[in-house]
Amino acid sequence: MQSLKIEVLVGVFLLLSLLCLGFLAVKVSGFSLGKSNDRYLLYSHFEQVGGLTVRSKVAISGVEIGQVLAIEYDQETMNAKVTLEIDSSISSIPSDSTASILTEGLLGSKYISISLGAEDQTLSGGDEIFDTQSAVILEELIGKFLIEQF
Amino acid sequence: MLIHALRRIGRFGFEMLSSMGRALRLLSSALIRRPDHRNIPLIIGQIYQLGVLSILIIVCSGFAIGAVLALQGYTQLVRVGSESALGLGVALVLVMEIGPVVSALLFAGRAGSAVTAEIGLMKATEQLASMEMIGVDPISRIIAPRFWGGFIVLPLLALMFSVVGIWAGSLVAVDWLGVYSGSFWSVMEQGVDFFDHVMKGIIKSIVFGFVVIWISLYQGYDSLPTSEGLSKATTNTVVFSSVWILVLDFFLTLMMFEL
Amino acid sequence: MTRNSIVFDNVSYNFGKKEIFKNLSFEVPAGQTVGIMGPSGTGKTTLLRLMGGQIQPDNGTILVEGKDINKIKRAELFELRKCLGMLFQSGALFSDLTVFENVAFPLKEHTRLNGEMIRYLVLIKLNSVGLRGAAHLFPRELSGGMQRRVALARAMALDPKLIMYDEPFTGLDPIALGVISNLIKDVGSVYECTNVIVSHDIEETARISNLLYVLSEGEIIGQGSPQDLKKDDSPRLKQFLNGLPDGPVPFHYPAPEYLDSLIGVKNTKRTIIKRDD
Numbered sequence: 001m002q003s004l005k006i007e008v009l010v011g012v013f014l015l016l017s018l019l020c021l022g023f024l025a026v027k028v029s030g031f032s033l034g035k036s037n038d039r040y041l042l043y044s045h046f047e048q049v050g051g052l053t054v055r056s057k058v059a060i061s062g063v064e065i066g067q068v069l070a071i072e073y074d075q076e077t078m079n080a081k082v083t084l085e086i087d088s089s090i091s092s093i094p095s096d097s098t099a100s101i102l103t104e105g106l107l108g109s110k111y112i113s114i115s116l117g118a119e120d121q122t123l124s125g126g127d128e129i130f131d132t133q134s135a136v137i138l139e140e141l142i143g144k145f146l147i148e149q150f
Numbered sequence: 151m152l153i154h155a156l157r158r159i160g161r162f163g164f165e166m167l168s169s170m171g172r173a174l175r176l177l178s179s180a181l182i183r184r185p186d187h188r189n190i191p192l193i194i195g196q197i198y199q200l201g202v203l204s205i206l207i208i209v210c211s212g213f214a215i216g217a218v219l220a221l222q223g224y225t226q227l228v229r230v231g232s233e234s235a236l237g238l239g240v241a242l243v244l245v246m247e248i249g250p251v252v253s254a255l256l257f258a259g260r261a262g263s264a265v266t267a268e269i270g271l272m273k274a275t276e277q278l279a280s281m282e283m284i285g286v287d288p289i290s291r292i293i294a295p296r297f298w299g300g301f302i303v304l305p306l307l308a309l310m311f312s313v314v315g316i317w318a319g320s321l322v323a324v325d326w327l328g329v330y331s332g333s334f335w336s337v338m339e340q341g342v343d344f345f346d347h348v349m350k351g352i353i354k355s356i357v358f359g360f361v362v363i364w365i366s367l368y369q370g371y372d373s374l375p376t377s378e379g380l381s382k383a384t385t386n387t388v389v390f391s392s393v394w395i396l397v398l399d400f401f402l403t404l405m406m407f408e409l
Numbered sequence: 410m411t412r413n414s415i416v417f418d419n420v421s422y423n424f425g426k427k428e429i430f431k432n433l434s435f436e437v438p439a440g441q442t443v444g445i446m447g448p449s450g451t452g453k454t455t456l457l458r459l460m461g462g463q464i465q466p467d468n469g470t471i472l473v474e475g476k477d478i479n480k481i482k483r484a485e486l487f488e489l490r491k492c493l494g495m496l497f498q499s500g501a502l503f504s505d506l507t508v509f510e511n512v513a514f515p516l517k518e519h520t521r522l523n524g525e526m527i528r529y530l531v532l533i534k535l536n537s538v539g540l541r542g543a544a545h546l547f548p549r550e551l552s553g554g555m556q557r558r559v560a561l562a563r564a565m566a567l568d569p570k571l572i573m574y575d576e577p578f579t580g581l582d583p584i585a586l587g588v589i590s591n592l593i594k595d596v597g598s599v600y601e602c603t604n605v606i607v608s609h610d611i612e613e614t615a616r617i618s619n620l621l622y623v624l625s626e627g628e629i630i631g632q633g634s635p636q637d638l639k640k641d642d643s644p645r646l647k648q649f650l651n652g653l654p655d656g657p658v659p660f661h662y663p664a665p666e667y668l669d670s671l672i673g674v675k676n677t678k679r680t681i682i683k684r685d686d
Contacts, residue, residue, distance in 0.1 A: 171659075272504075274501055275499055275501060275504070276497045276498075276501035277501050277502075277503055277504065279458075279463060279497065279501065280488070280495065280497050280501035280502075280560075281503070282461075282463060282512065283461050283463070283488035283490055283493065283494075283495040284490065284515045284518065285487045285488070285489075285491040285493075285515070285518070285519060286487075286514075286515075286518050287487060323660075
């Protein structure tokens with residue numbers, strides 16, 4: 001009987017810690033297995049990605065539709081190549097849309113915002129968004145401002 | 151005088167090296183062996199002893215620390231008007247740092263010292279020697295189940311610690327201080343990444359569990375079979391474990407969080 | 410035919426810088442009850458640990474049941490130990506197991522008997538030491554003498570060929586002492602197993618042994634049947650057998666001159682008391 005009680009308690013313990021892991025995964029880190037299954041990739045080149053990181057969010061009108069998968073330096077075009085992972089339910093992004101790197105709030109993290117274009121043709125997996133707007137670097141802005149002043 | 155000092159340093163170094171050698175030998179002989187199905191009930195017993203019986207202290211401390219983090223964080227964040235980031239702050243600090251570290255420290259004090267005392271006493275009362283004479287290897291029957299038990303248990307306790315802490319933080323922030331619950335949870339969800347933060351915290355606690363249970367077993371197994379020897383061994387377990395946890399935490403952070 | 414259970418051949422053992430045994434040679438014939446006696450601190454327990462292969466000698470060979478205990482592999486050593494039993498001075502029962510489980514432990518570990526069979530065997534062994542009624546108790550609930558009887562039952566559990574006893578008579582009241590010494594005698598005659606008793610209790614050991622060895626300062630100073638030993642008149646043996654406080658075995662631990670120590674003369678060189686034998 002003693003060993004039965006111990007086994008039951010150990011079982012409850014293991015189950016509880018599994019629940020904790022689940023809580024951390026779903027509630028705390030917003031991790032879900034379903035998301036990454038059906039996604040497609042888009043590419044775009046930026047002059048300046050300053051502050052953008054892998055897993056930064058990609059949004060249209062502020063609504064998250066995907067995330068940054070990779071950021072690398074492209075030797076051919078001599079600027080930064082960013083790979084975007086877009087939820088496949090968002091299938092009608094016009095091919096002349098613009099991708100810009102914006103900041104959430106004044107000091108928040110960088111994310112990519114896609115402003116939609118007007119073309120009938122839409123982007124599909126592997127396509128590139130040509131029209132891009134680089135990240136605004138606060139120091140550069142301040143520098144420019146100061147130079148204009150004097 | 152100088153020669154005397156050098157000699158002492160030399161002897162200290164020699165003793166440290168030889169004790170590390172003995173600890174390594176104990177570990178390797180506990181791990182490198184055929185799995186024995188008779189050990190499974192023993193491991194379950196150890197999960198009970200080391201894990202289930204530690205839940206209370208882990209939950210209480212986790213609750214207290216989570217609540218304090220929320221309070222302290224709130225007073226700072228509210229000054230710059232970003233108390234919505236409180237959930238994120240509490241969760242990150244708990245999951246990556248405080249959860250693994252504090253639960254490992256508590257584990258060393260609560261379970262590690264008990265393991266050391268138990269094994270030291272078994273050695274002092276010749277129980278280990280008599281088991282050996284019966285033809286059963288005490289390393290596989292006594293040391294190995296405790297090792298696996300402790301190794302499995304600590305990461306689970308650290309998870310519980312973090313979850314209870316986050317829950318306590320939400321109680322303080324949302325229900326008491328009036329932070330908007332939507333932003334508390336959604337900012338947390340966006341800022342915390344499962345692989346970047348949660349998994350790295352879990353890896354930390356796996357390393358800590360390995361080190362703490364190893365130190366505890368070695369100190370017990372290597373203790374002198376006297377009352378002073380035993381008390382020294384339990385003290386050593388707590389002291390060495392704590393120092394190693396904190397030192398390793400620094401290096402693990404350095405390695406994993408690409409600074 | 411004389412087969413030897415244990416053979417020590419020129420065994421030396423040092424503990425740190427202290428020489429415990431030098432060139433020790435003796436045999437334990439199979440089926441006999443052999444007593445190894447000697448004053449405290451002559452390394453009697455060390456001797457048993459050498460026999461059990463728990464420590465290794467610095468020199469010489471030890472054969473146990475025909476096998477060189479320091480040359481065989483670890484697995485073989487554990488195999489060999491199944492036919493050895495050892496009774497520790499403290500009993501060394503597993504404190505988290507009941508009396509029944511303690512005696513059942515070797516059976517569960519080394520046999521494939523089913524639960525019912527093990528129960529029979531354990532109860533038989535416990536009955537032979539008179540503690541069948543205490544099967545459900547924990548060791549801490551028993552007296553020292555009873556613990557030693559349980560330990561004896563556990564040592565006998567696998568019907569070993571050889572049982573070693575570490576100081577089986579110390580710390581017992583006269584009744585418990587009589588019980589234990591009769592049990593040891595029975596084990597020898599009924600189970601036909603070799604008994605090696607290490608003790609400083611001369612009378613009890615002599616009463617149940619066929620052969621005695623007297624050990625002092627790492628050497629054997631006397632051997633033979635109990636009757637033979639009584640006739641031997643070497644001074645060291647006489648001192649031990651008759652319990653004289655001072656003699657060839659000195660009363661004083663090696664120390665500087667008494668007077669010098671008292672008046673505080675600082676002797677950098679230690680003067681060791683010289684023995685005059």
